[in-house]
Amino acid sequence: MDIEEILRTLRFAGGDTAAIEVKSAAGGYPSTTLESLGALANTPGGGAIVFGLDERRGFTPTGVYDVQKLKQRLGNEAQDFTPHVRISISDAVVDSKPVVVAEVGECDAAFKPCTHVSGKSWVRSYDGDFQLSDLERQGFLSNRAAPHFDMAPVPGTSVADLEASAVAAWSDTVRREDPSGLGRFDDEDLLRHGGVVTGAGELTVAGLMMLGEYPQTWFSRLVVHVARVEPDGSFRNAKSLSGSIPRMLASAVDWVTQNVDYVMVSGPDGHLRDVPAFPVSVIRELVGNALVHRDLAPWSEGIAIHLRIYRDRLVITNPGGLYGLTVERLGREAISRSRNAKLVALGVNVSAPGGVRVVESLASGLIRVNAELDGQGLPRPTFVDTGIQFTAIVKATRHRAPRTPTTMVELIGAKQQQVLTALIEGGQVGVADLVERTGLSPTVVRRALTALREKRMATVVSGGRGRETTYEAT
Template structure:
């Protein structure tokens, strides 16, 4: 059976020392095999016995001396021809070739640089971005940190950290591992409690925008401050740009007395979970991007720099899951602050809250190229275009739903006119929309019949 080049397999007709970078790439990624004596199509062409003998003697030493790793090089006979297999295991530490670092992307070998290289080296050395020291030390606590934010944290964290309200700021930070052994404040410390974190990390802020479409921006605001301040600021900016109704049939008891229940376009607790997720899990190495909240008429898109941490996948977000933390110190503090209920529960909570409000499930999207990006899409109503397609509506029916959203109702005759179809086809389409519980038929039969949207 012919082999195919992929993430873990590479074919070479013969050996050249420049292929050491491919060896390094396999070691830096998930391991793999280099087959010597194959053409690019995976067909056996073989090697001379003398060449096999020389490579078996030279390659292990050459790879060990150049790359610092030991691997298996063995001969194989295929179709009566001699081949060489170089089997490379994944390395727990970074492997360089001539001072450069390479990884496998698909079936290609790519050199790392910039943010991707920094991220790779952090991961391979077992460090996280947030635990590294910032340009501030323990003697600057009063100058650098926001006292009010620390006091608020002490108040809300007392449930999970008993007696925290009786402790000093210095002791609390040390217990949270926010001060290094040599007395420097970590990056996490500055982001969580700093007075002006953007002085140290210029892109560590968020943007909230109200969009009419992808080109027309109605309003935009930059939300700065520490992560707790950004959480509050982002949610306030969102609330200013979405609608709220009051359910007079349900009254809720609060400290201020009895109040009507608020029903927002989107469940606020679900939005809150998404914002927390972005603040905690964004890749702060990326200084060219920030957290973005894009509010449209029918949806909200909340995105942050950084793809999912392997091995977590989009599919796993829709079930109970656990995963590695990109910023473990930040995540731990948010957990102690009761902003994270349990690891891996946030995305499930978003889904459940949207369902409870008769809204479509939020959509989770990941862009894997480079440093990557993760986004959550919230849809305003169950009759958005994406949801309608999932329900099997054709383009004519989607057009009819949009028409009713704008006009309030549609008749069979109007549907025929806007879709340029026969009465028979229109009747069949409209009946299908009723069966799928998207339209409700009202009025008498015949010309007096109208179709309106079914209310959730």
């Protein structure tokens, strides 16, 4: 992994990413290296640890206390895992100071979780490394074989626990769209061949979750927990959404539209319009994916899907990682692979209240999500896969004023233009926020701000001792 590419990625993200961990290493061997080695080995695709950068100062180089000693200890610690952590170590130089990059290979899924001699294992989230609980360890163990948990029978259930109107609508759709295949069977055989009931007459997990009258009678935590997160970390309008998957999907979309902020955006015609901070169709697709692709293994039955609205982003998290593909391929190819094959097959012919299909039959949902966000000039979703948890992050639409007149743009350089555009879109923001929005280093951002202030195109809003300085466009 090229150091320049790493720096661009880190500065654009404004911090560590799911695949890149930064450690200073100027004063000695970082004490958290062990956890990062184990966590990245358990992360799909692996990742890299970069020694010799200071995250708090915009990833400026700090140097490494002793390059050879660091490499030797890294190699020794990699051998203390079962299986051994595969690492490739390379040297780099940033601003005349040494930097060490350790690329960590992903552990084979058949041997996960990669475990230290102490008995501990770690997993990487989008905001840090965490020690695996015994329950999460079961998640890795259950992934060692092809999953079929959606086809498991639910003891004590029968066709009487299905929602009659949902079954009728599903049957009509199947018979209309697949008349010579699944649709040729009578009602009883249709339910059996369609994977709704077992040969013994009990409902499958897939049948109960997709067409059941109230699945939470048996699975009380297979719900969607929603909440709006305030700046102080408190929750507002938190609740659990229950019912079948189609009903939870419709309820989640309704809740988002009622709790999301609306912002003014200037359209191509120059008129300002109020639009949701998060495109509703995008949220519908991502929530639907979480519902049908979540892990249904026994270890995850007590874990709800979480949907959180923050000031600047919406985060959807579900138990279970991707199956049969990587994050890099999401939204780029129309790939249909799922840990819950029968549940997905049912969802293709089931509509949520309002008439929208639960599952996109052509597996092109994320491609359409990217196209819509691209068309609105918004960043594409960020996806984080830890192997036992999957997270989708959508950035909020920000207030966007009309573009800066060309005559004014001609007065400033490219980097100053980037910072000015970020100020126009973000309102009152600080240097850290501008670094995140532009991908520029803090030093470059500060220089651009100085130049813009001299040209009276930006001004200081607030700041002072102990407070972050914020700026806005003038």
